[in-house]
Amino acid sequence: MIRILQGAIIGPAIVRGASCIALSLALGACNDGSSSGAVQSGATGALGNVPTSGVQTPEAFFARSIQPALENCRLCHVPGGPADVADGDALQLHATNTSEDYARLFAAWQSLDKGVLNNRLLTMPSDSALRHSGSTPWPTSSSSFLAMKTLLACWDDPANCALNNVTPEQLAPLLGSKRGRHIWASYCEGETASSTKLLPPDPRTLIQAGRAEVSGDRAVHFNGWWEDCHAADELENERQATTCGEYISRRQRGLEFLTNELAVGSLSVSDFRNSWETWGLSERPDNFDQLYTLRYGLNFSVFPNPYPLEGEDPNNCATTENPDCDGGSGRLPMGLRLLKDSGGNWTNNIGTAACFTCHGGQVGDPLAGDPQLIGFENFGLGNNNYDVIMAAHDGSPFKEVPIVGGAIPPADPNALFNVGIKQRGQNNAVGAFEFLNTILDLDSLGINPNPLKNMKGIGGAQDVSHPLAHTQDTPAWWNMGSRPRKFFDAGVSNDSTRIIMAAGPGEFGELFSFSGEYYRNRIEEWDQDLEAFFLSLVSPVYPEEIDAALAEQGAVLFHNKDLWNEEGNADRPRPEGGNGSCASCHGAYSPRYVNDQAFLADPVLEGVASHIVTLDVIGTDTARSDMLTTTLRRGWDTTYWAYPEADPGYVAPEDKDPVTESLDDMLPDEERLNGACGWQKEIIGYQAPPLYGVWATAPYLHNGSVPNLAALLDSSKRSQIWQREIQTEVFEQGSVEIKGFDQRLSAFDFENVGWKSRALSCSEIPGSDQLNCSPSDDEGPSMQQLVQNYLNSAISWAGLITIADPAPEGIDKRLVYDTRILGNDDAGHEFSDVLTDAERKAIIEYLKTL
Template sequence: MSTVRGFSALALLAALLLTGCGSAGNYDLPAEPKPGGGDTGTVKDCATLFSTRVQPRLDYCRTCHVPGGLGDVPDGRLFQLGGDRAQDAARLKASWEALGGAASTPSRILRMASGTDTRSHSGGAPWPTGSAAYVEMAALLQGYVDPAACQLGGGGGSVEEQPLLGSARGGHYWDDFCEGKSDETPLPGDPRARVIPGFNAGKAVLMNAWWASCQADDQPANCGEQRARVARGFPIVASDGEIGAGSMFSGDHASSSFSFSAERYNTLWDQVMGLPARPDNFDQLMAERWGMPLSATRNPYPLPGEDPNASDGGSGQLPVGLTQLREADGRWTGQLNATCSICHGGQVGSVADGPGLGPLYGTNSQSDITVMFTDLGRIAPQQAALSVISQNKVRGTGNITNFQLFGTLTLFDDSADNLLGLLRYLSVQTQPSTGTEDPPVWWNVGHRPAKFFDGGQVMSSKRIELSFHFPDAVTPNNQAGRDWILEHQQDSDAWISSLKAPVWPAAKLGAIDTALAEQGAILFHAKDLWGSGLNNPVPRPEGGNGSCASCHGAYSPRYVHDPAFLEDPVMEGIAAYITPIEIIGTDPRRLDGNSQLVADYARYNWFAYADGPFADNGAPLCGDWNDSALRGSRKLGYLAPPLYGVWATAPYFHNGAVPTVWQVLKPEDRPAIWRRLSTPARADQEGQVVMGYDASLERGYDATHLGWNHETLSCGTAGTVPYLDCNPNDGGQSVQDVLGLIWGNGGLAWNLLNLPILSNAQIEDRKVYNTAMYSQSKAGHEFTAVLTDAERRALIEYLKTL
């Protein structure tokens, strides 16, 4: 007994020393409290210490350490709580005793929660050594031996913890800030602009994708100006028949050399579909054929015999990839043109399924732009060139995000010497093609400091966002076209950045299991995937806490307000870590294609800000950030994207190689060859028409695994083209391997080496995703193989809340 009392006295003395020379007031904590920190309330007995300081923090433990929770495993059952908080005091003491009681000091309860135990704790380190949470729990546990140990001083009341669940749902901080405020309210700075070298250093969330400002007028003065920018940007980018709608290489002009008449569009049922008569569902069939849903807003065109100005644009409804041009006074022209939505328009469910669902701006994964331009080329030869330059091999993907293609738009305008500009352009065509890519969603733009999958440009590089609407592309000395982009770039970017992710449609896909989602929130932010005993074979990132949040950013209010994760809560959801390729391990062709030679070429490109601003070494700050002159020692890799609305963004990886989140988290379950389900054709049209992917929630969506329902195919199945799309089992070279060598050494070869699309069967084959093809590997993100299936289910439930 004397030994225990002596130890108790020493523990009490240590606790008093932590208060600063024995004064009753202040723990010697860091200036920025560690996780689990907070002011220590004045307590004189163990019961008060428990109720005001310890029990509120036990709710974090209760999330997993309950029957059926993630902590309900043989080892974890030594520390168990329950749903009845009245039993917490007794259960905590019983757990302390089960873990060794006074004979184990510090208790394993403290070692696990502080991250100092030899075993990995899936809940991370919520009570770091020296934090108020640690000191107070240590005092309580010692109080089981000597109640005097519970006498702690300080100023403050009971602990109040932030909730585990909550989401901004993407968009931009300014739009959220201005909600309910007057137009005159001044705007704060853009949180992304704080992501510069040294920011957030040493914290759980990693950042290495630095911000740079590319033009002086990036920030509006107040909420009124911000709202005006968003309103003006909508027609320019959404382009659904509004006055001022943007269209392909035509700005917002009422005429275009690329436009074609609605009269010609009305012949596609004959010229392309080969049907005996114009079907009554012609509009829907064109949307299905191209994988571009009919616009959610009115996007009209005149039917045969209609005057568009006598019928408010016409009785027809266009898919999101087309718009009817209009005069400045609103008069309709009857001329149609393509828009940004051919690549950035998609669909998840229907409008009736819930807020933000149905046809969507800024997401895709289902259009076939090659089929669209091939079809249009038959009725409008001026559209045929795009069936070459914007090729994709698989429906729902594209090859549109490389300077090899951007350079085409300014082919004779990259230098005063047009011949020199042409030679530079030809030189980069010797570099690998970037291959198959699935465009990133726009509702996360406002939380990214960098754009493109590889962080290839800073987000403030806004010119490229209007590149498809660039007036008079490939025209020498095209100052008028450049001026149009400079005039509209702030408005278009403001609208794109304002978009929000759709909310999980609980009424259609089932209510979220809140208890399981909270466990997932803890795992997402706190589980170290390289923790002790996990033996993760993938190299560990240099920094961060090894969790999902370490790369993808923090979302849970509990962690967003934790200074161990973020320097400021306004940084919620900002993902600014370009994960080195040796860690992320996904298909490298995007990186191969954006080579140093391409970066050298970009220094002379107007879309890459060849006119400045410049770094100290002369490289354009807003150019290609894979340029060694800009990225410095940062390794090449892929930007871990923000995960708002991730449930609605399948398939996954930058090349769209993985159909569901479950398969992202469990690599061994990924199919090698697969195909999404298609919408069933109407009975009287079956076998005569091409239908698009089924985007319905009832039949097309997999709510359990988060992604699209799909069928797994075998090599040799119709559409997979044996020995072309499949590698032979004997280890010999296939035609696919030979083509890979060509595509790997010639950028535009990917766009040019294609058989003409002449039949519906060929279009159907383009729905097959074969991961053996060039640029379509399903490899990568292998570090999540260390998760258990129970942990994967919890993470998936949490991701539904974002």
């Protein structure tokens, strides 16, 4: 919700003005140097001597042609605003008393050495070369420029004052967001599955090298291109929808897949209901459903997700107290689903939905009484809560022997696909892809285990030395429609939809077949449906009040402030293209700038972000990028995932003999077919993500190393070792503790925007001090970490083995974020350190509105 506070203007027609006339303006002080209080007398007397043409007085001209524009100046040039600094206090407006505007503007003109064309009141908002943080709202062709020029000329030469009415331009508002909603979802609203209404172009497809939409010197810069993966005739049935009816049908099928097709059998209802026995409890707690989430991090489901309690028939559970019961009166978390038989009847088996271990996030705990902030239309928030380590621990026969159980690779399938993960809330999806590439045939996806296929040639042998046990923080699905390319490094085009289904092959046994036919058919049946559903999602609304005036300041700064124009970034490498603002990499969102061709060639590109920032510019941990070796990037291009059907020499797997199919994986890459959508190799770095719903996606950076937005924008607020607030429930007279990250809203930091956390010393990490601390450097990595980090970076599969902590409480170090671990470094994005506290606060307030 947005509340209008002092000085705010919100509406469809905010007049064009000097949007913060200069955050770096070399202005002198108003009157006595104070930035508050009434302007001293004297200016009015001087102005009273200005003759007029008989049409109107300068004051009347100002009130009609200029004063409306000053409301935008008032956003920043007020006491306490971003422009209330030494370089900006020559122009300070009163926050509410507009009767002083004329005199204050005249005083500023005087302090800036008077004149007309060279006075900064005119040049800063009109000359882009001056890098005005409020952009150039008064281009020299605008009526606002003409009005101010006319007024300054009258002040400068009263004898030749000529005043004629000038009507200021109308501007779109600063605030407003489509919340990531794809154009097709809006365009097809109210249509049905039978609609033949043709879809407009997907805005992401406009982001191609050489197109007018991405060419030119615009404030928002793109360098990651959309590629059409489905151009081959053989893929005609796999292409994007072309009509609203087709899009709506696919969207509904995508939802059906996620809710009823994705889950595969894993345990009985009875085993689930009795999970508490593995926790060491003597009886089932009343709040079992809530404790299950607390222990394993599978969150409150955004859709009805029942299971039968003891004695309930899932197909006949309605009672007087619960007449709508269907499936049972228990509630499973995201990631688990009560299965149905072929006749549509509920069974007594529960399946695991692998996608939701990573994409089943939630903010708040509805089971604890919090409102449900992540709802059905916000499906797919990254799950920063899932505890693959605890899930594997509880299923291990060695869980009572930490030195053994902590060292051997877990047998849990979800753990196998998260190589090297050591802390709750992270995953290793790209490591899982390398695992699949190793055990499956590159063309057919049939079983063909051969680690040598990733070591072809001299370069391949060298590339074995790369980090595989790295970490990443899962992005939200609702931003998919604003990304022309996917993955943190923008590796492949977002039209590469097959990879969406990598974790949805059906029963685990069906993933491993000699032909791979079932896996391929399942991918091709559902991948476009899932994409259509993802394109229908929107970001969640920020649940607290938003200071609209502050957010408007932030909108101006976000889209216009050139961070590399500040002294603190003088020696820092500058990103390619753009105006050096946040929007330059992350895209434009404000209606005012979305509709400005200096920012975007077409308003349909609102929120689209496709800027790959090189490693030297972004400065974040490189392990995720280093994992993607040259061999792996080249190898992807020759796999089923890259759409090899585009090559004229393509032969379908079913048309090859099994021996050839097995052996051709070992051919040199240059002798294998290249698909239509390869892994980009031109820019090595990380892709700046779209920022819809960014308030809900903490922690930040690709590895989740920064707990809140305030620390993201100010690196001095980061901690080497930190921990989110922990919720602990105690049972059995204190002998049993169920603990995990506190998901309740009371643990959310609404001031800094993210999860509340505290800094720890190495001695406060659970487990052995000898394994947690360095004997010679309080802040350096421990000997265990040095050895593990070296092995994980030198030998790719070393991450399967962990140096276990024998201390009973050692397993609780999974609840601590330790930046000393390979892949966990919290460096990067330090170019935003140049922001002032006022600027940072305003930008964070603006981000809440997206």
